[in-house]
Amino acid sequence: xxxxxxxxxxxxxxxxxxxxxxxxxxxxxxxxxxxxxxxxxxxxxxxxxxxxxxxxxxxxxxxxxxxxxxxxxxxxxxxxxxxxxxxxxxxxxxxxxxxxxxxxxxxxxxxxxxxxxxxxxxxxxxxxxxxxxxxxxxxxxxxxxxxxxxxxxxxxxxxxxxxxxxxxxxxxxxxxxxxxxxxxxxxxxxxxxxxxxxxxxxxxxxxxxxxxxxxxxxxxxxxxxxxxxxxxxxxxxxxxxxxxxxxxxxxxxxxxxxxxxxxxxxxxxxxxxxxxxxxxxxxxxxxxxxxxxxxxxxxxxxxxxxxxxxxxxxxxxxxxxxxxxxxxxxxxxxxxxxxxxx
Numbered sequence: 001x002x003x004x005x006x007x008x009x010x011x012x013x014x015x016x017x018x019x020x021x022x023x024x025x026x027x028x029x030x031x032x033x034x035x036x037x038x039x040x041x042x043x044x045x046x047x048x049x050x051x052x053x054x055x056x057x058x059x060x061x062x063x064x065x066x067x068x069x070x071x072x073x074x075x076x077x078x079x080x081x082x083x084x085x086x087x088x089x090x091x092x093x094x095x096x097x098x099x100x101x102x103x104x105x106x107x108x109x110x111x112x113x114x115x116x117x118x119x120x121x122x123x124x125x126x127x128x129x130x131x132x133x134x135x136x137x138x139x140x141x142x143x144x145x146x147x148x149x150x151x152x153x154x155x156x157x158x159x160x161x162x163x164x165x166x167x168x169x170x171x172x173x174x175x176x177x178x179x180x181x182x183x184x185x186x187x188x189x190x191x192x193x194x195x196x197x198x199x200x201x202x203x204x205x206x207x208x209x210x211x212x213x214x215x216x217x218x219x220x221x222x223x224x225x226x227x228x229x230x231x232x233x234x235x236x237x238x239x240x241x242x243x244x245x246x247x248x249x250x251x252x253x254x255x256x257x258x259x260x261x262x263x264x265x266x267x268x269x270x271x272x273x274x275x276x277x278x279x280x281x282x283x284x285x286x287x288x289x290x291x292x293x294x295x296x297x298x299x300x301x302x303x304x305x306x307x308x309x310x311x312x313x314x315x316x317x318x319x320x321x322x323x324x325x326x327x328x329x330x331x332x333x334x335x336x337x338x339x340x341x342x
Contacts, residue, residue: 003047011041023091032315039089048091062092064308065113068124069101073226074280075250075297076124079151082301083122090309092119101126103133107140120147120308126195129153147311149304153196154320161307163300163321167197170293170325171204171247174275177291177327178245179212182335183273187243189224189234189253201249201277224253231256232263239264244273244336251276251283251292254332258286269334279328289330296323 005023009016014037022030022038041047066083068076084094095113099105106123113121121144129137138155141148148160155162178186188205191198202221209216220241224230231253238246248254254276258268266272268288276283279294303321310319 003045005047007045008038008041008047011045012037014038030315042091043089061117061119063095063116063118064092064305065095065097065109065116065118065121066124067097067099067106067109067113067121069099069126071096071098074252074282075278075295078280078297079124079301079304082298083305086302086305103129103137106137110140110144114144114146118146119312120149122149122151122304122308124151125153126191126197129196147308149307149311151300151304161311161320163304163307163323165295165300165323165325167200167325168204168207170277170295170327171201171249172208173204173325173327174247174277174291174293175205175208176211177329178247178273178275178333179208179214181245181273181333183245184214185217185241185243185245186220187238187241187246188221189231189238189246189248189257190221191224191226191249193223198249205247224249226250226252228252228256228259231258232260235260235264239272245275245333246272247275249277251278251280251290254290254292255282255286258288258290268332270337273333273336275333283328284330286332288332291330291333292328294326294328296326299323 005019006016009019012019014034018030018034019038022035023042064083064087066080068080070076071080080096087094095116095118097105097109097113099109110121134155141155141160150160150162152164153162154164175186190202206216220238220243222234222237224234226249231248233256235257246257248257254274257274261268261272268274274290276290276292277295279292283290283292300323307321
């Protein structure tokens, strides 16, 4: 027997009119708790509205566009998966684009998605963006004039919101953890030099060193590119600097350090402590589980999609979000020991 809107209303203990407003994403002063009751009833009853009929009423296509720098990067793919899950609950579909963090491709995808009639766009950015490129992006966002949420970058948008992570705090916690274990010579493999996250994480790294009275040594900092190979490539140089710990600005580079350590017959953490950033799913499955700073990719994706719907419904709940990272301490870090690397 087909589940109807009235069945959903009865399950939620609300009027059919209220349920209709929520399901059709119509602007109305309906409390968030009430909206959640409706979506909970939808999930339990597995209700599927008639999207074609609804689009005629709401003038919406039921589609959200999502643009990320790199779909192959596990962090961004997890964000995409969470966005899609949240959209599916509301009977929306998603379109994906992978821009390589290039502004030209960002602008192109915005045009393509807009031409397809998407109801909103989520744009994730990672790298540095010159002021002129940011101006072009802002002009495009204002031109299409649809709900917009950025992930990883704050933009001054009239019809938009931003979702970010406190990268400085995450790097501070990671570095402070290593210092607390007794490490004073801490190598660092960063992201690209022009990357916003690189700059913010370096600030946290320097802050922790300064707070502990350790003079920062710029020769202990290597510029990586977030790829697995980047960690292994920089390891020999840092070993030559006699570091006792390495803080990598993402988990893939930390895994590259693991590979390099095997080549040098070094044991983690006995010979070298390693910390990553992101907490991708493989971290706990490594031969030595990786200590890392957790960026809640699933929560970021879910919240980004929820903010799109808040904007679509012109709800007061629409706001900017800054997530606090969490340090996940595992077996890859311990107190340093004195030894010779021949």
